[in-house]
Amino acid sequence: MQKDKYGTILVIDDNEAILTALRYCLSGTFQRIITKSSPDSVLTILNQEVVNLVLLDMNFSIGVNTGQDGLFWLRAIRKHHPELPVVLITAYADVNLAVRGLKSGASDFITKPWDNDELVRKLKDVLDAADDMATLDEMETDHIRRAIDRCHGNMKLAAEQLGITRQTLYNKMKKLEV
Amino acid sequence: MQKDKYGTILVIDDNEAILTALRYCLSGTFQRIITKSSPDSVLTILNQEVVNLVLLDMNFSIGVNTGQDGLFWLRAIRKHHPELPVVLITAYADVNLAVRGLKSGASDFITKPWDNDELVRKLKDVLDAADDMATLDEMETDHIRRAIDRCHGNMKLAAEQLGITRQTLYNKMKKLEV
DNA sequence: AAAAAAGTGTCCATTTTTTAGACACAATGC
DNA sequence: GCATTGTGTCTAAAAAATGGACACTTTTTT
Numbered sequence: 001m002q003k004d005k006y007g008t009i010l011v012i013d014d015n016e017a018i019l020t021a022l023r024y025c026l027s028g029t030f031q032r033i034i035t036k037s038s039p040d041s042v043l044t045i046l047n048q049e050v051v052n053l054v055l056l057d058m059n060f061s062i063g064v065n066t067g068q069d070g071l072f073w074l075r076a077i078r079k080h081h082p083e084l085p086v087v088l089i090t091a092y093a094d095v096n097l098a099v100r101g102l103k104s105g106a107s108d109f110i111t112k113p114w115d116n117d118e119l120v121r122k123l124k125d126v127l128d129a130a131d132d133m134a135t136l137d138e139m140e141t142d143h144i145r146r147a148i149d150r151c152h153g154n155m156k157l158a159a160e161q162l163g164i165t166r167q168t169l170y171n172k173m174k175k176l177e178v
Numbered sequence: 179m180q181k182d183k184y185g186t187i188l189v190i191d192d193n194e195a196i197l198t199a200l201r202y203c204l205s206g207t208f209q210r211i212i213t214k215s216s217p218d219s220v221l222t223i224l225n226q227e228v229v230n231l232v233l234l235d236m237n238f239s240i241g242v243n244t245g246q247d248g249l250f251w252l253r254a255i256r257k258h259h260p261e262l263p264v265v266l267i268t269a270y271a272d273v274n275l276a277v278r279g280l281k282s283g284a285s286d287f288i289t290k291p292w293d294n295d296e297l298v299r300k301l302k303d304v305l306d307a308a309d310d311m312a313t314l315d316e317m318e319t320d321h322i323r324r325a326i327d328r329c330h331g332n333m334k335l336a337a338e339q340l341g342i343t344r345q346t347l348y349n350k351m352k353k354l355e356v
Numbered sequence: 357a358a359a360a361a362a363g364t365g366t367c368c369a370t371t372t373t374t375t376a377g378a379c380a381c382a383a384t385g386c
Numbered sequence: 387g388c389a390t391t392g393t394g395t396c397t398a399a400a401a402a403a404t405g406g407a408c409a410c411t412t413t414t415t416t
Contacts, residue, residue: 082324083327083328084327094273095271095272095289098276098277099276102276102281103286111273130328133325133328133339133340134321135340135341136318136321136322136342137341139317139318139321140314143312143314143317144314145260146260147261147311149259149260149261149262150261154392155393156393157392162311163316164314164374164375165374165375165376166393167375167376167394167395167396168373168374170394175373332363333365334364335363342404343405344363344364344365345365345366346402346403346404348365349402349403350402
């Protein structure tokens with residue numbers, strides 16, 4: 001199911017022209033667009049405003065384009081708001097950087113120049129995915145299944161690693177039909 | 179803490195020379211190395227053997243290098259063994275492909291030609307990370323925190339989405355010190 | 357600004373789940 | 387072949403979850 005409007009997006013890029021272009025490109029999709037040319041105040045903003053998605057450029061130090069800045073701020077954001085999706089965007093496309101970004105918790109990785117339609121589609125996908133909030137039981141089932149798999153069927157070990165008794169593990173497996 | 183030996187690795191690549199090179203490169207790190215030149219039988223193998231890590235090439239159709247084959251098999255493996263780490267490796271480095279691979283559940287994305295030391299280090303990292311099995315309570319705490327964050331503090335909504343009563347949510351928050 | 361709606365924090369008694377410990381009986385390892 | 391480790395099931399006691407209630411506060415609507 002697609003939504004009409006996708007809430008508030010925070011866009012951070014040190015290039016004003018790009019901020020303008022993004023604002024225009026995203027205006028049809030988001031109810032509210034906050035743009036920032038520096039990531040310094042991002043944590044303050046996130047504590048003051050209700051933001052649903054962050055679109056974060058990766059390079060803010062002139063002449064440096066390793067993406068370290070972006071990774072730093074990505075991690076800072078995700079540390080304080082683990083559920084807030086962050087999409088990275090950079091002109092210096094690099095497989096290694098993309099891998100590190102995603103492993104650090106980014107929801108997607110966009111390269112400049114971007115295609116407007118594709119960008120909007122990706123952002124929508126991210127927000128649609130973020131909406132699926134699994135129930136505690138579903139989460140539990142999943143985790144239990146993984147634990148048993150990881151222990152190659154050794155129930156005692158699995159229960160130990162899960163921090164519950166073996167009997168409780170049997171109970172849950174019956175109840176959750178694992 | 180580092181382990182001495184890292185169990186069994188399954189390596190899948192259609193180039194025999196690469197398999198030989200990888201076998202040599204990984205022999206010091208893994209107790210057992212299974213090599214396959216085709217991914218067709220991978221699910222059968224995984225049901226028969228205890229495998230701790232899969233290193234999967236992304237292109238198996240001659241002349242086609244979109245990585246679709248790799249993504250297909252990655253998804254097949256992860257569908258049946260969600261806890262088994264899969265590392266992708268490809269000669270056709272492409273940011274988009276890396277993103278899709280990681281979003282499909284790959285643990286890392288290596289480009290050919292690879293650096294032996296770096297490859298071994300990355301594979302070790304993946305296995306060390308896979309070893310951290312969170313306890314059920316830790317998992318729960320995490321999920322609860324996220325739910326509350328996502329509901330911007332609305333406890334009733336958070337409890338609903340978690341599939342528990344509001345009182346139980348309060349209980350858990352007290353017990354888990356959320 | 358008043359009324360309606362939604363959310364909060366805390367209580368209760370009842371039902372359900374988890375726990376530690378025990379048991380006889382497979383597997384597995386050396 | 388014996389020792390260790392794991393399995394599945396059973397208790398009784400402790401702990402947690404449930405639906406429902408309550409007076410109160412905040413938010414939304416009109």
